[in-house]
Amino acid sequence: MHQSALSLKLSTFVSLSETDLATLARFLIRRRNFTVGYELTHEGQVNASAFVLAEGWAFSYKTTPDGDRQIVDFQVPGDFLGLRSILFRTSDHNVEALTRIEATEVLASDLFDAFADAPRLATAVLWAASRDEAMVVEHLVNLGRRTAEERTAHLLLELGARLKLVGLADDAGFDCPLTQYHLADALGLSAVHVNRVLRHLREQKLMTFQKGRVVFDDFARLTDLAGFDTSYLDQDGPLLR
Amino acid sequence: MHQSALSLKLSTFVSLSETDLATLARFLIRRRNFTVGYELTHEGQVNASAFVLAEGWAFSYKTTPDGDRQIVDFQVPGDFLGLRSILFRTSDHNVEALTRIEATEVLASDLFDAFADAPRLATAVLWAASRDEAMVVEHLVNLGRRTAEERTAHLLLELGARLKLVGLADDAGFDCPLTQYHLADALGLSAVHVNRVLRHLREQKLMTFQKGRVVFDDFARLTDLAGFDTSYLDQDGPLLR
DNA sequence: CGCAATATTGAAAACGATCAAGGGTCGTGG
DNA sequence: CCACGACCCTTGATCGTTTTCAATATTGCG
Numbered sequence: 001m002h003q004s005a006l007s008l009k010l011s012t013f014v015s016l017s018e019t020d021l022a023t024l025a026r027f028l029i030r031r032r033n034f035t036v037g038y039e040l041t042h043e044g045q046v047n048a049s050a051f052v053l054a055e056g057w058a059f060s061y062k063t064t065p066d067g068d069r070q071i072v073d074f075q076v077p078g079d080f081l082g083l084r085s086i087l088f089r090t091s092d093h094n095v096e097a098l099t100r101i102e103a104t105e106v107l108a109s110d111l112f113d114a115f116a117d118a119p120r121l122a123t124a125v126l127w128a129a130s131r132d133e134a135m136v137v138e139h140l141v142n143l144g145r146r147t148a149e150e151r152t153a154h155l156l157l158e159l160g161a162r163l164k165l166v167g168l169a170d171d172a173g174f175d176c177p178l179t180q181y182h183l184a185d186a187l188g189l190s191a192v193h194v195n196r197v198l199r200h201l202r203e204q205k206l207m208t209f210q211k212g213r214v215v216f217d218d219f220a221r222l223t224d225l226a227g228f229d230t231s232y233l234d235q236d237g238p239l240l241r
Numbered sequence: 242m243h244q245s246a247l248s249l250k251l252s253t254f255v256s257l258s259e260t261d262l263a264t265l266a267r268f269l270i271r272r273r274n275f276t277v278g279y280e281l282t283h284e285g286q287v288n289a290s291a292f293v294l295a296e297g298w299a300f301s302y303k304t305t306p307d308g309d310r311q312i313v314d315f316q317v318p319g320d321f322l323g324l325r326s327i328l329f330r331t332s333d334h335n336v337e338a339l340t341r342i343e344a345t346e347v348l349a350s351d352l353f354d355a356f357a358d359a360p361r362l363a364t365a366v367l368w369a370a371s372r373d374e375a376m377v378v379e380h381l382v383n384l385g386r387r388t389a390e391e392r393t394a395h396l397l398l399e400l401g402a403r404l405k406l407v408g409l410a411d412d413a414g415f416d417c418p419l420t421q422y423h424l425a426d427a428l429g430l431s432a433v434h435v436n437r438v439l440r441h442l443r444e445q446k447l448m449t450f451q452k453g454r455v456v457f458d459d460f461a462r463l464t465d466l467a468g469f470d471t472s473y474l475d476q477d478g479p480l481l482r
Numbered sequence: 483c484g485c486a487a488t489a490t491t492g493a494a495a496a497c498g499a500t501c502a503a504g505g506g507t508c509g510t511g512g
Numbered sequence: 513c514c515a516c517g518a519c520c521c522t523t524g525a526t527c528g529t530t531t532t533c534a535a536t537a538t539t540g541c542g
Contacts, residue, residue, distance in 0.1 A: 122363035143384040144429030145309040188385030
């Protein structure tokens with residue numbers, strides 16, 4: 001089912017009625033494909049639309065005036081793309097397809113209209129936005145207070161946990177289309193250093209990232225090293241019933 | 242007027258009707274005072290309430306398993322405190338009073354109920370949450386891709402800009418209750434280094450932070466150094482009319 | 483007035499960046 | 513089918529920024 005990814009996700013937080021789901025389904029029609037590198041939204045763009053990612057990976061980032069790139073988050077199937085940008089007249093960040101992707105467009109006006117018909121939808125979307133923010137906050141902790149090795153482990157563990165929720169990872173690991181440059185720009189490190197860190201993690205038999213595949217060799221020890229605590233990702237069932 | 246700070250803020254994004262404002266006013270009754278160091282919400286707390294800050298400064302932070310603290314953001318009058326924590330069953334971060342503060346409590350249930358009566362309120366709150374996220378994202382860029390000096394300048398410029406919106410700063414500078422330890426924990430630096438950075442900024446005649454007062458000696462040059470672009474804070478009037 | 487918190491400075495050490503070079507892989511076009 | 517270029521990965525050497533450790537002011541508050 002096309003809209004299942006989003007409705008499934010929102011339902012974990014707020015119990016949605018048949019009417020709510022119908023309202024939701026009404027504006028999830030425009031399904032589109034994008035090639036690698038396509039910019040779904042870019043800084044300064046006005047009236048950008050948001051998307052729900054159905055297939056593939058994307059990432060959101062900002063650039064500094066001197067041209068450095070900071071990746072804010074990676075998005076995997078089921079995630080919103082550019083939710084924040086539809087609330088601002090002009091977008092403050094970029095969203096780019098990391099692989100070929102398939103995504104469903106969501107128009108701002110549709111979304112706001114839907115809030116009037118289905119107020120629980122509003123709560124659900126607010127929750128989704130808050131969960132995104134919780135992830136950004138954890139990335140901030142990552143950059144501010146963890147060493148290069150801890151950071152790298154933490155990011156890959158987070159991605160593993162998120163992918164597991166949508167059936168794209170298991171305890172062993174996951175397929176990962178990121179380059180070391182992507183990791184570097186997400187972790188606030190140089191690509192050279194990321195390479196060294198990955199080698200060191202491999203040598204310690206903690207984890208391996210090679211040829212597009214992340215393998216967790218010692219999940220427990222890795223989790224401990226990274227100080228990884230999933231509580232910022234966890235939901236224990238609908239808050240609103 | 243008590244609820245003016247919040248309603249003023251929300252109104253800049255979404256035009257709210259008399260009814261909307263009345264709905265808003267209904268749950269902004271419990272005004273409370275807190276002393277320095279009071280923890281308004283803490284990690285793991287269940288059913289935390291949110292607040293709207295009326296007077297004084299607060300800050301939100303997370304801690305790592307090894308006890309390091311990362312300050313996520315500072316809050317000044319007019320800001321939400323712990324908005325994200327009411328959406329999660331258990332809070333994922335801490336909020337602490339940095340000075341004596343005065344704040345109005347907002348109960349989760351009140352807020353969700355209000356969405357049914359006043360859907361535009363939902364959009365407005367979603368916008369407020371998104372603006373908070375935009376600030377966190379900019380802090381992430383700060384830690385990931387700027388030097389210690391740029392970072393420090395950027396944070397203090399941001400605080401100046403935000404305080405200006407509520408009349409607590411002007412082009413010259415602002416009163417600032419932060420210690421160098423607060424700055425260090427927000428910037429991902431050691432307090433010792435923050436001290437050296439502040440000295441260097443002073444020696445370059447860019448800005449001064451001493452005795453609880455931030456003075457911008459050369460706003461233009463400082464802005465340029467920090468790569469400070471206010472667009473992530475700006476609003477050009479209501480999006481929904 | 484006295485203590486605790488905050489600010490300041492120096493010296494040494496660590497971490498990560500930068501510079502530089504080489505190797506692998508994949509897709510495209512000749 | 514091979515050659516080439518683009519992109520990505522890898523490693524070594526050196527440099528610079530920031531941390532850590534340590535000691536000493538200074539400030540503010542009860």
